[in-house]
Amino acid sequence: xxxxxxxxxxxxxxxxxxxxxxxxxxxxxxxxxxxxxxxxxxxxxxxxxxxxxxxxxxxxxxxxxxxxxxxxxxxxxxxxxxxxxxxxxxxxxxxxxxxxxxxxxxxxxxxxxxxxxxxxxxxxxxxxxxxxxxxxxxxxxxxxxxxxxxxxxxxxxxxxxxxxxxxxxxxxxxxxxxxxxxxxxxxxxxxxxxxxxxxxxxxxxxxxxxxxxxxxxxxxxxxxxxxxxxxxxxxxxxxxxxxxxxxxxxxxxxxxxxxxxxxxxxxxxxxxxxxxxxxxxxxxxxxxxxxxxxxxxxxxxxx
Numbered sequence: 001x002x003x004x005x006x007x008x009x010x011x012x013x014x015x016x017x018x019x020x021x022x023x024x025x026x027x028x029x030x031x032x033x034x035x036x037x038x039x040x041x042x043x044x045x046x047x048x049x050x051x052x053x054x055x056x057x058x059x060x061x062x063x064x065x066x067x068x069x070x071x072x073x074x075x076x077x078x079x080x081x082x083x084x085x086x087x088x089x090x091x092x093x094x095x096x097x098x099x100x101x102x103x104x105x106x107x108x109x110x111x112x113x114x115x116x117x118x119x120x121x122x123x124x125x126x127x128x129x130x131x132x133x134x135x136x137x138x139x140x141x142x143x144x145x146x147x148x149x150x151x152x153x154x155x156x157x158x159x160x161x162x163x164x165x166x167x168x169x170x171x172x173x174x175x176x177x178x179x180x181x182x183x184x185x186x187x188x189x190x191x192x193x194x195x196x197x198x199x200x201x202x203x204x205x206x207x208x209x210x211x212x213x214x215x216x217x218x219x220x221x222x223x224x225x226x227x228x229x230x231x232x233x234x235x236x237x238x239x240x241x242x243x244x245x246x247x248x249x250x251x252x253x254x255x256x257x258x259x260x261x262x263x264x265x266x267x268x269x270x271x272x273x274x275x276x277x278x279x280x281x282x283x284x285x286x287x288x289x290x291x292x293x294x295x296x297x298x299x300x301x302x303x
Contacts, residue, residue, distance in 0.1 A: 068102040075101035119234040132195030143184035145249030148242035170268040
């Protein structure tokens with residue numbers, strides 16, 4: 001059986017397991033590129049694959065200038081595909097697991113300061129339905145740390161303002177409860193009472209929590225643009241995105257003394273290691289504060 005046939009089966013397997021269209025597209029492109037390379041080298045069947053061909057392929061990617069992160073991503077994708085092949089009993093060992101991905105420098109996530117958040121949340125004008133909606137969006141993103149796709153998919157039935165809870169569907173269709181504080185609850189209540197009915201108008205009732213000016217569900221792209229424009233209006237130097245607000249949510253929680261596992265649950269991370277990076281951010285911040293403030297932190301040559 002040809003390599004491409006196995007890839008097609010694997011992509012259908014991903015689809016049946018509710019992988020995102022973005023993931024399926026990337027896996028199809030990247031693994032397909034590797035299989036094309038194999039065919040060029042005279043390897044056309046799965047059983048003929050060997051570790052050396054993978055090493056040669058990765059070396060060629062390095063030579064033509066692929067970034068280390070891009071090469072590492074391909075290794076991880078091949079490993080996942082190899083696990084599938086092992087499960088299908090096509091292999092007795094996943095040889096891709098014996099290939100090492102390039103080590104990547106750890107990038108600490110950016111986040112906004114408390115002062116920047118205050119400016120951002122004060123940006124929307126509360127004298128229009130759109131302004132009330134945008135205020136509720138910004139407050140909810142910062143208060144809950146939900147992903148922009150999770151926010152866009154919220155329906156009215158997913159919101160419990162008496163308890164400050166949002167029922168969201170995250171990656172892999174996993175459901176979790178996100179929490180919002182009183183400012184976000186007030187913003188949502190005002191939007192639902194004074195803003196959303198105007199956006200709904202005389203149209204048939206919609207389930208979506210956040211509506212656009214035509215009464216339809218507000219898209220991920222539209223929410224991202226609302227957040228970006230608010231960042232510009234607030235005079236924030238870096239580009240403000242929903243994901244930046246998610247980073248800020250996690251960092252501010254940990255700065256305030258929240259337990260790492262609680263933050264993991266609120267973010268919907270399946271692994272604590274994913275959440276751990278925010279602990280590094282807060283440690284870095286603590287180090288900077290210490291070096292500025294403690295009289296014995298500076299060297300004698302410094303003022």
